[in-house]
Amino acid sequence: MILNLLGITLLCVVTWLYYRWTRVRQYWAKRGVPHLPPNPIMGSLTFLQRQNPGVWMVNIYKQFRSPYVGAWMFWRPALIINSPELARNILVKDSSFFRDRFLSSGSSDPIGSLNLFTVNDPLWSSIRRRLTSVFTASKLRALQSLVDLKSSQLVQRIKNAQDTSKLNIRMVYMDYTTDIIGTAAFGVETNATLTGVDPMRTVTQAFTSFDLYRGLCWSSIFFFPELVDKFRFTFFPKWSTDYFTKVFKIASKHRKNERPRGDLLDALLKLMDEGAKSNEGITEEVVIAQAAIFLFGGFESTSTMMTMSSYELAFHPDEQEKLYEELIAFQYESENGHLEISKLADCRYLNAVIKETLRKYSPMGWLDRIADRDYKIDENLTISAGTPVYVNNIGMQYDDELFYEAEKFIPERFLPENAGNIKPFTFLPFGEGPRSCIGKRFGQISMRHALANLILNYKLEALPGAKKPNEIKIEKRGLLLVPGEELYIKFIPRN
Ligand code: HEM
Incomplete structure (x- = not known):
């Protein structure tokens, strides 16, 4: 029976x-939407841990050449957007349909789930509104002494090396970005740039180490959020969030007795005060979550851009020379040779080099959103509420028809006189619309300053027999598009 x-x-x-x-x-x-047949368990996600999602996106773009492609996040249908017009609609014009990201971290992980990147509306709007003002160009000038100090320490660190060709450049640049963002967001003096070690650097090091368990946590947060609470997966390793909480509490206590510095920590403390007065759910945990995402959102993406621009320039001596000449002229004209944040922002070739690096190596090659209502994509297709959409920015950035010889490193395409050739919504390294990167200017300032100081002090040279930029491995286990191997170049002092 x-x-x-x-x-x-x-x-x-x-x-x-x-x-x-x-x-x-x-x-x-x-629905007549082009797609690859799904796997009975993983849907379209069979590439996870085998191929970087950004590389997968480029392949999907090239394989279909269609404005959109159907996919499955396990069994959940999702749509990949390959067209600039549709990207504009989703990210900007109809952004009220797409306020949230699909990814989500669980309720047992407040620091991971309540930060700007992961949190949903309406808490997202009230935090974003309050923090936007601190990322304006005028407020970010307060970073001047920090970037001056840290970029001169970066130059010194390279000078101290007995053999510069043994410096793992990504690690050294991560030391620099950890110091810059760690100091600005947590108000603590960190010393990784000069020494390569610091407790804050141990935390950022942990973010970039992907074992099987962290791979599972992230894959679930990004693609199967329903599982996150069941398995108590977390966005950051648990010990690191305990560390953040401790450091933030100590730093905020100190800062309350000091003069405001106009940095991210001041803005976060203001958020905490306002939060206590409002009933919008802005608790101390929410504020610490923002400090954590500033560090996490900024240190790896910015250091990857520094790594890839140095590596490309080492292989492109003519472009490097143009950049050097621009920077020497700039330094000659500026008072005491000082690299002022606001003026450096006008260096045309420096900006073009950074944009070209962002085009080829956007750390986030796809921008995810979730439709909160049924949404008409075009005359033929309406997606249901709850459908995740992924704007395939890296796919467009590698399209030869949009960027001629897209595999090549050609900064000139981003010079102001050529800007008209770039079609709107085809170059989206910082995303677009209300949920675009809040730290864009912060990241650009950190990159510009470091790169300018490096190029003024050193000639970058490729090592004999080193892999060309397009041959290097891309990380397979993580979700950001970052190098999957150590990279080395030679730094030759200029004088
Ligand atoms: C080269 C440097 C950087 C790149 C390429 C980058 C890229 C991105 C991208 C593509 C997004 C998603 C945008 C979208 O979905 O439309 C994003 C979001 C975000 N980024 Fe960045 N980022 C960088 C630096 C930074 C820095 C320095 C910080 C903080 C200081 C930061 C904090 C954030 C935050 C908090 C979000 C979530 C914004 C929201 O949903 O409201 N990023 N970033």
């Missing part, structure tokens, strides 16, 4: 699963 009952239950489950799977499998075909 019991066996019969078990048998019938099993049959019902298998029939139901088969019926559900058939519907899932036919989802995009029925």
